[in-house]
Amino acid sequence: MKKRYVILFAVLSFVLSCGNTPSGNISQDGVRDISLRFDWIPTMSFAGDIVAMNNFAKENKLNLKLNPAGEGIDPIKMVISGTDNVGIVGLDKLLLANEKGADLVAFAIVDNVSPTVFMSKKDKNILKPADFIGKKVGVQSGGATEFVYRSLLNKLGIDKSKINEVQIGFDMKPFVDGQYDVRPGFIFDEAIFLETNNIPYNLIEPRNYGLNYPGRVYFAKREFIQSNPDLIQRFVNTVAKGWQFALANPDPAIKQLQSFEPKINFDREYKGLVKAKEYFSGFQNKILMPDTASIDDMVSNLNQMKLLSKKPAISEYFDLRFVAELHSPNGPK
Numbered sequence: 001m002k003k004r005y006v007i008l009f010a011v012l013s014f015v016l017s018c019g020n021t022p023s024g025n026i027s028q029d030g031v032r033d034i035s036l037r038f039d040w041i042p043t044m045s046f047a048g049d050i051v052a053m054n055n056f057a058k059e060n061k062l063n064l065k066l067n068p069a070g071e072g073i074d075p076i077k078m079v080i081s082g083t084d085n086v087g088i089v090g091l092d093k094l095l096l097a098n099e100k101g102a103d104l105v106a107f108a109i110v111d112n113v114s115p116t117v118f119m120s121k122k123d124k125n126i127l128k129p130a131d132f133i134g135k136k137v138g139v140q141s142g143g144a145t146e147f148v149y150r151s152l153l154n155k156l157g158i159d160k161s162k163i164n165e166v167q168i169g170f171d172m173k174p175f176v177d178g179q180y181d182v183r184p185g186f187i188f189d190e191a192i193f194l195e196t197n198n199i200p201y202n203l204i205e206p207r208n209y210g211l212n213y214p215g216r217v218y219f220a221k222r223e224f225i226q227s228n229p230d231l232i233q234r235f236v237n238t239v240a241k242g243w244q245f246a247l248a249n250p251d252p253a254i255k256q257l258q259s260f261e262p263k264i265n266f267d268r269e270y271k272g273l274v275k276a277k278e279y280f281s282g283f284q285n286k287i288l289m290p291d292t293a294s295i296d297d298m299v300s301n302l303n304q305m306k307l308l309s310k311k312p313a314i315s316e317y318f319d320l321r322f323v324a325e326l327h328s329p330n331g332p333k
Contacts, residue, residue, distance in 0.1 A: 029061070030061050031061045031062065031063055032061065032062055032063065032231050032234070033062075033063045033065070034062055034063070034064055034065070034085050034086060034231060034235055035064075035065040035066075035067055035083075035084045035085050035086070036049060036064065036065070036066050036067065036084065036085070036086045036087070036088070036218075036235075037067045037069060037073075037075040037078045037079065037083070037084035037086070037087040037088070038066065038067065038068045038069045038075065038088055039069050039075045039087070039088045039089050039090075039216065040068075040069055040070065041068055041069070041070050041261070042068050042257060042260055042261035042264065043188075043189070043257075043264065043269060043272070044188060044253075044254060044257060044269040044270075044272045044273040044276070045110075045111075045115075045186075045188065045216075045272075045276070046066070046088075046257070047243075047246040047250075047253045047254060047256070047257050047269075047273055048110075048239060048242040048243030048244075048245075048246040048247070048253075048280070049066055049088075049239055049242060050066065050242070050253075050256050050257055050260050051242040051243075051245050051246045051253050051256055052064065052238045052239045052241060052242025052243070053065075053066055053242070054256055055241070055242065055245060056237075056238045056241040056242055056245075057238050060234045060235075060237050060238045061234065062234055062235065062238055064235070064238065066260070067084060068261075075087030075088060075089050076089055076093065076094070076097050076102065076104065079104070079219065079220060079221060080102060080104075080221065085220060085224060086218055086219065086220050086235065087218075087219055087220070088110055088216050088217070088218060088219075089216060089217065089219060090114075090144050090147075090215065090216050090217075091106060091109070091214045091215070091216070091217045091295065091298070091318075092147045092214075092298065092302060093144075094106060094217060094219055094317065095299065095302060095308060095312070095317060096302075096307065096308070098312075098316075098317055099307075099308055099309065103221060103222045103223070104219050104220070104221060104222065104317070105219060105220065105221075105222045105225055105317055105318065105319050106217035106218065106219045106290075106317060106318045106319070107217075107218055107219065107220065107225060107232055107236065107318070107319045107320075107322045107323070108217065108218045108236050108239070108240075108288040108290075108322060108323050109214060109215065109216070109217050109218075109282070109283075109288055109289065109290040109323075110215060110216040110217060110218065110280065110288075111215030111216055111276070111279045111280050112212075112214065112215065112279070112280075112281070112282050112283045112289065112290055112291055112294075113207050113212050113213065113214070113215060113278075113279050113291075113294070114144075114148050114206070114213040114214065114215040114279075115186040115187045115188055115215060115276055115279045116144065116145045116148040116149075116184060116185070116186060116187075116206065116213070117184075117185060117186065117187045117190075117191060117203055117204060117205050117206070118132075118137075118149070118182050118183070118184055118185075118203075118204040118206075119175075119182070119183045119184075119185060119190060119191060119194060119201045119202070119203055119204075120135075120181055120182050120183070120201060120202050120204075121178075121181075121199065121200065121201055121202075122200035122201055122202055123200075124181050124202070125202075126181060126182060126202055126204075127202055127204075128204065128209075129152055129153070129156055129158060129204060129209060130156070130158060132153075132158065132163050132182060133158065133159070133162045133163060134162065134163075134164070135163065135164065135181040135182060136164045136165075136166050136179075136180035136181045136182070137149075137163050137164065137165055137166065137180065137181065137182040137184075138166050138167075138168035138175065138180050138182060138183050138184055139165045139166065139167060139168065139184070140167075140168060140169070140170075140184060141167060144186075145184035145185065145186075146184075147213075147302070147307075148184075148206055148211070148213045149184055150301075150305060151206075151211060151213060151298065151301040151302075151305075152206050152209065152211050152213075154301050154304060154305060155209070155210065155211050155301065156209060166179075166180045168180065168183075172190065172193055176197075176199065186276075187203075187205070187275055187276055187279065188271075188272030188273065188275050188276035188279075189272060191203060191275070192268055192271050192272050192275065193268075195271070196267075196268060196271075211297075212291060212294040212297075213294065213298055214290060214291070214294055214295050214298055215279065217290075217318075218235075218236075218239070218288075220232070225319060229321075229322075232322055233322050233325060233326075236288065236322040236323065236325075236326055237326060239288070240287050240288050240326055243280060243287050243288070244287055246273065247273070247277050247280060247281060250270055250273045250274050251270065253273065254266055254269050254270045254273060257269060286323075286327050287326075288323050288326065289323050289327060290318065290320075290323070292314055292318075292320075295314060295318065296314065299311055299312065299314075
């Protein structure tokens with residue numbers, strides 16, 4: 001009988017311990033498993049995460065697993081299903097998912113200002129957003145650049161009915177061939193493509209027009225964050241160090257990216273990381289720190305455009321305590 005109770009107690013302890021560690025196993029020395037789902041294939045926009053996994057996860061007692069995405073792989077669905085603990089996604093997409101019933105919470109920002117920019121060939125003489133009027137402007141509906149574009153028009157009071165919007169894909173050839181005039185894209189991607197191919201272009205950065213549209217965030221299910229605050233803090237501390245290292249040391253960071261994904265073009269990803277540094281440095285150069293005023297402005301825009309039925313308080317979708325602890329006087333350095 002005594003032996004039976006001992007066995008029962010052991011089984012019960014195991015079940016309870018599993019229930020307390022939904023991220024997976026916990027080793028005897030306190031190492032926790034946690035998985036991060038990218039929102040695209042491995043590029044320099046994940047360099048900090050890869051450096052974090054290689055250089056800093058162990059010191060924070062994390063077994064950090066990185067899972068790339070791609071077409072057809074939605075980080076929001078992966079996190080909701082429990083396939084991954086944490087994901088990366090545009091904050092606007094997280095808000096729209098919550099509008100449809102998801103209960104997701106961001107807890108740190110990857111690029112505090114969206115790297116979305118608008119490019120046109122030099123000879124088009126398109127120098128400011130108002131010059132979009134009467135031109136063919138590429139739009140990627142549902143993509144990461146669309147809401148930046150629509151928010152920019154909304155903020156500047158530009159009548160979209162006077163713009164010839166053209167649905168486009170990822171291929172740059174139609175733009176290069178002159179099929180449309182304005183190409184949305186990322187400063188560390190399409191802009192680098194144009195430079196690499198010696199195509200003179202003009203660049204419009206929304207931040208120069210007062211639109212500091214937030215970029216991508218680290219997020220998880222609300223219940224996961226509530227159940228694992230120490231794990232989330234360790235994760236934040238880890239990726240913060242990864243990004244600090246990557247931004248200060250682009251060459252070794254891209255070498256680690258290349259080890260993770262050998263198919264990348266080293267020179268292109270290196271140039272992209274250098275060019276995008278200001279976008280990834282955090283609000284007021286505090287890594288992972290969001291600009292809450294810009295977030296509020298973005299939410300107002302989405303609400304005005306009827307994409308959100310109401311304007312939620314930031315506390316409903318962004319848990320700021322982890323980045324606050326990161327940058328507190330007694331927090332991790």
